[in-house]
Amino acid sequence: MSAAATAERTAKERVRRTRSRGRNELAALRVSQIAAHEYDLDPACVSLVCPSCRTWVPINRPNGQPGRTRLVPHHTAKAGTADPAFCKDGSHRRVIIDVNVEQWQRRLEEGVAETDGRRSTRVTRKPKVAVAPAVMQILSPLLDAQAALKLYEAHTKGCATCAPSGRDRCTDGGRLVHLVAHKRRTEPAHRAALTIREELAEQREQGLWLLRDLQWASTADSVRRADIQRAHDALVAMLRPLSPKKANSPQLSDWERAGVMSAIAMLATKVEQLSR
Incomplete structure (x- = not known):
């Protein structure tokens, strides 16, 4: 058998794509069903509070395809904590951003204005204690x-x-x-x-x-x-x-x-x- 026929029968090694092993079977999180103070749609850092560990987590690919918008893998404690625990329920969970960014920004500004109106601006000074007479x-x-x-x-x-x-x-x-x-x-x-x-x-x-x-x-x-x-x-x-x-x-x-x-x-x- 010739060398050319042997080369044709041998299967070529295909280039494999890198696939993520992190999968989350929980239902997708809808931003419209989350409290307004628990998510941030600022383009500089789109993030929300993980419902499992209650920590702020960035959202991966917020403007990408609906199936690829997920929470990044994260730990349940703050950064720098010794022996942190991995959040299994919240990592790689799908997120559906069904809130308009301009509407969210307007709602946030109205809430801040209302809070500032309720906050008292009076400065309550500590009363001075009178010196006891001799x-x-x-x-x-x-x-x-x-x-x-x-x-x-x-x-x-x-x-x-x-x-x-x-x-x-x-x-x-x-x-x-x-x-x-x-x-x-x-x-x-x-x-x-x-x-x-x-x-x-x-x-x-x-x-x-x-x-x-x-x-x-x-x-x-x-x-x-x-x-x-x-x-x-x-x-x-x-x-x-x-x-x-x-x-x-x-x-x-x-x-x-x-x-x-x-x-x-x-x-x-x-x-x-x-x-x-």
């Missing part, structure tokens, strides 16, 4: 010069820093010295102002009493006439039982007559006093 500042309004001096002397006897000569003083001792000097300097003016306030208060009280007397004097006559008329009416009412209209009307007993006569005498005395 003991000397609390006692200063309550003490006079003599009391401040006694307080300083008592402090000097019990303090080891404050020397009797007055050269060395602690913090409280220095404050007490300043307090004594301040009280001695301001006490005369304070007493004068207090005296003026007391005199003004007394004059105001006298003015109120004078105003009350004047108001009473303007109404005294009408009040006196009203009291006389009231006593006169009571006197007439008491005299009626003593002079019955009918002869067979019931008569008062001696005790009742004595009581009525005593009340008449008191009313007569009152009317005489008011008439003066």
Whole structure:
């Protein structure tokens, strides 16, 4: 047999295409059925959140044929994690992009604008804590010069820093010295102002009493006439039982007559006093 016939019977090695071994039999993911904040259609990085491992995964061939648009193989943890686990359910899963990119961009901008409108722009500053006053500042309004001096002397006897000569003083001792000097300097003016306030208060009280007397004097006559008329009416009412209209009307007993006569005498005395 010739060499040419042997070469014709021998099969030639065919060039094989590289086929991916990754296959995913799960149903394809439709972008329109995914929440708007879980996918990104920006041409720079088209991606979505894998429903199996909840990580952001790029989409392979987003503008290619429908059957070739898939999620790239990925791990379930962040990049750089030691011993990452391969996501079997999410890798190579088909994706159907059935959302318009312009419509998605418009919806995203409207959502951002609405969120910015709800967000408060007021700056809530932390309130400043007021500094607590020192003991000397609390006692200063309550003490006079003599009391401040006694307080300083008592402090000097019990303090080891404050020397009797007055050269060395602690913090409280220095404050007490300043307090004594301040009280001695301001006490005369304070007493004068207090005296003026007391005199003004007394004059105001006298003015109120004078105003009350004047108001009473303007109404005294009408009040006196009203009291006389009231006593006169009571006197007439008491005299009626003593002079019955009918002869067979019931008569008062001696005790009742004595009581009525005593009340008449008191009313007569009152009317005489008011008439003066």
